Amino acid sequence: MAGTATEVQRLTVLGAGSWGTAFAKVLGDAGRDVTIWARRPEVAAEIRDEHRNSSYLPDIELPSKITATADPAEALDGAQAVVLAVPSQTLRTNLSEWSGLLPSEAILVSLAKGVELGTLKRMSEVIAEIARVDDGQIVVVSGPNLAKEIALGQPAAAVLACTDHDNAKAIQQASFNQYFRPYTNTDVVGCELGGACKNVIALSCGMAAGLGLGANTVATLITRGLAEMARLGAKLGADPLTFAGLAGVGDLVATCSSPLSRNRTFGERLGQGETLEQALAATGGQVAEGVKSCTSIRELSLSLGVDMPITDAMHRVCHEGVDPRRAGAELLGRSQKHEWS
Numbered sequence: 001m002a003g004t005a006t007e008v009q010r011l012t013v014l015g016a017g018s019w020g021t022a023f024a025k026v027l028g029d030a031g032r033d034v035t036i037w038a039r040r041p042e043v044a045a046e047i048r049d050e051h052r053n054s055s056y057l058p059d060i061e062l063p064s065k066i067t068a069t070a071d072p073a074e075a076l077d078g079a080q081a082v083v084l085a086v087p088s089q090t091l092r093t094n095l096s097e098w099s100g101l102l103p104s105e106a107i108l109v110s111l112a113k114g115v116e117l118g119t120l121k122r123m124s125e126v127i128a129e130i131a132r133v134d135d136g137q138i139v140v141v142s143g144p145n146l147a148k149e150i151a152l153g154q155p156a157a158a159v160l161a162c163t164d165h166d167n168a169k170a171i172q173q174a175s176f177n178q179y180f181r182p183y184t185n186t187d188v189v190g191c192e193l194g195g196a197c198k199n200v201i202a203l204s205c206g207m208a209a210g211l212g213l214g215a216n217t218v219a220t221l222i223t224r225g226l227a228e229m230a231r232l233g234a235k236l237g238a239d240p241l242t243f244a245g246l247a248g249v250g251d252l253v254a255t256c257s258s259p260l261s262r263n264r265t266f267g268e269r270l271g272q273g274e275t276l277e278q279a280l281a282a283t284g285g286q287v288a289e290g291v292k293s294c295t296s297i298r299e300l301s302l303s304l305g306v307d308m309p310i311t312d313a314m315h316r317v318c319h320e321g322v323d324p325r326r327a328g329a330e331l332l333g334r335s336q337k338h339e340w341s
């Protein structure tokens with residue numbers, strides 16, 4: 001943990017969705033110069049000229065420190081840190097298009113919470129592969145960070161995980177402000193698994209709510225969800241303490257209980273009887289990562305021999321047409337066991 005963190009003043013955020021825009025605001029409110037890349041030129045123009053992103057964060061005024069462009073080369077020019085704020089399943093394609101433009105020394109900051117379908121890789125693994133950087137150059141952001149609340153300036157904390165403490169510290173200094181308190185951590189595996197797995201558990205909690213079930217059921221799903229993500233983490237070398245922290249319990253509680261969560265809302269729609277297609281159509285183009293990550297995390301758990309029954313149930317409801325009530329009954333009817341076995 002020796003060394004001095006470089007001061008990061010100029011950052012680029014690639015992705016102008018909910019979290020990319022809210023995180024850019026965090027950085028701007030911390031006094032940093034931020035350029036957002038937006039896929040749609042009209043979104044870039046609105047951010048640059050009117051300091052708003054009405055598609056994703058209506059009614060939020062963005063700091064004047066933030067500018068935007070739809071040209072990735074212009075966005076990345078001179079960046080000391082590059083924040084990747086696109087969905088986990090498109091990150092590989094997005095990053096492949098940008099990799100030749102990334103400043104070689106820039107710290108790469110990952111906001112995405114998911115496990116890639118097919119490769120079963122965590123986001124930092126995808127970034128290291130495509131950008132050809134060491135893992136010490138990649139900082140993972142995780143924790144209870146519902147974008148709208150952060151954009152409103154409501155107090156929240158996060159974890160910045162990196163194997164290189166100085167790089168985590170540099171992003172900590174760049175993002176710390178009056179309402180956003182980032183902590184550093186070196187457990188990248190645990191922080192990424194926590195962020196990806198909690199989306200699947202939030203689907204299940206939403207589904208329970210959609211079925212008219214109450215707080216006991218939700219608390220059971222959160223707690224047993226924590227147990228299954230911790231089992232997966234243990235198998236992959238994560239620090240068990242991470243799951244007791246912001247990237248574990250913290251994010252589970254926020255995502256599984258807030259109506260602002262896209263994953264919880266998605267699950268609620270399924271619980272109310274909507275089909276996958278109907279629930280997808282209602283997302284307004286915003287990503288509910290758990291819908292795809294339930295499949296990749298399930299495959300990962302099967303390949304490692306880790307029991308993840310809630311994740312398995314969510315995969316079967318989302319992708320095998322199993323009725324939520326039946327999935328719930330099957331979860332309850334599994335063989336009896338010790339709490340920690």
Ligand SMILES: NC(=O)c1ccc[n+]([C@@H]2O[C@H](COP(=O)([O-])OP(=O)(O)OC[C@H]3O[C@@H](n4cnc5c(N)ncnc54)[C@H](O)[C@@H]3O)[C@@H](O)[C@H]2O)c1
Nearest residue numbers: 015016017018019020039086090111112113146147286287
């Ligand atoms: N929204 C939150 O509260 C929040 C908080 C923490 C982490 N996250 C994570 O951050 C990541 C991004 O989430 P978000 O909320 O900003 O998502 P979003 O759906 O609001 O925005 C996604 C952004 O990616 C862009 N994009 C680029 N290429 C794309 C493609 N091929 N397909 C779809 N979109 C593409 C979109 O234009 C959009 O600007 C996710 O992994 C999410 O789990 C979100």
Ligand SMILES: O=P(O)(O)OC[C@H](O)CO
Nearest residue numbers: 143144145146261262263
């Ligand atoms: O809206 P969700 O369900 O993608 O959750 C957002 C964040 O990950 C909460 O920390």
